[in-house]
Amino acid sequence: EPEVTQTPSHQVTQMGQEVILRCVPISNHLYFYWYRQILGQKVEFLVSFYNNEISEKSEIFDDQFSVERPDGSNFTLKIRSTKLEDSAMYFCASRASGGADGANVLTFGAGSRLTVL
Amino acid sequence: QKEVEQNSGPLSVPEGAIASLNCTYSDRGSQSFFWYRQYSGKSPELIMFIYSNGDKEDGRFTAQLNKASQYVSLLIRDSQPSDSATYLCAFNPSGGYNKLIFGAGTRLAVHP
Numbered sequence: 001e002p003e004v005t006q007t008p009s010h011q012v013t014q015m016g017q018e019v020i021l022r023c024v025p026i027s028n029h030l031y032f033y034w035y036r037q038i039l040g041q042k043v044e045f046l047v048s049f050y051n052n053e054i055s056e057k058s059e060i061f062d063d064q065f066s067v068e069r070p071d072g073s074n075f076t077l078k079i080r081s082t083k084l085e086d087s088a089m090y091f092c093a094s095r096a097s098g099g100a101d102g103a104n105v106l107t108f109g110a111g112s113r114l115t116v117l
Numbered sequence: 118q119k120e121v122e123q124n125s126g127p128l129s130v131p132e133g134a135i136a137s138l139n140c141t142y143s144d145r146g147s148q149s150f151f152w153y154r155q156y157s158g159k160s161p162e163l164i165m166f167i168y169s170n171g172d173k174e175d176g177r178f179t180a181q182l183n184k185a186s187q188y189v190s191l192l193i194r195d196s197q198p199s200d201s202a203t204y205l206c207a208f209n210p211s212g213g214y215n216k217l218i219f220g221a222g223t224r225l226a227v228h229p
Contacts, residue, residue: 033216043161043205043219056215091160105151106217108160 002026004109006092012115016081021112023075023092032075033093033106034067049075082116089113121206121220129226136193138204138223146211150182150189153205155222161205196227
């Protein structure tokens with residue numbers, strides 16, 4: 001079964017350092033997302049990406065965050081200067097269709113756990 | 118702000134019983150609703166989606182949607198210990214399908 005692949009599974013970094021989280025979405029999917037989940041809290045939307053541009057972003061996704069699709073397969077989330085409160089599980093997700101049908105479901109990757117010290 | 122409300126639980130049911138999980142949402146224009154299951158430390162995995170009022174069944178799972186009451190539920194029949202997890206209700210806010218808004222989840226514990 002096709003899956004969304006994320007690397008690294010766990011990253012530990014010092015406050016103020018830059019972090020890049022990588023994702024390989026399902027190959028025929030067109031819409032890409034980053035979500036995060038702080039330990040014990042809800043899954044929160046960060047950003048959606050379609051046709052090589054951001055289509056929507058949340059208030060969490062401030063200037064320290066950026067996303068990129070550098071080639072035909074990878075989708076990355078960069079955090080420029082990490083803060084303690086950025087410690088969370090970051091999930092990449094993708095979906096195929098843009099409409100209200102059975103393809104309008106998100107498939108999540110296994111997540112990248114970021115620990116900021 | 119568009120929100121999803123779920124009872125955090127834990128909801129404890131004996132093995133073989135029916136587990137009933139409930140969710141209310143604030144966005145009256147929402148069209149698409151989803152139930153995801155999340156095991157501790159893992160990513161959400163889709164159980165079911167529902168777009169129309171009424172019931173939708175898939176194996177041991179039944180999703181129920183009542184748009185007038187802004188209420189969606191998930192029934193799990195013949196609950197198994199392996200069903201023990203957090204169940205996340207999510208919806209697409211009105212105006213597009215660009216993101217999902219998740220509830221905080223209900224923790225289900227199925228005991229033998």
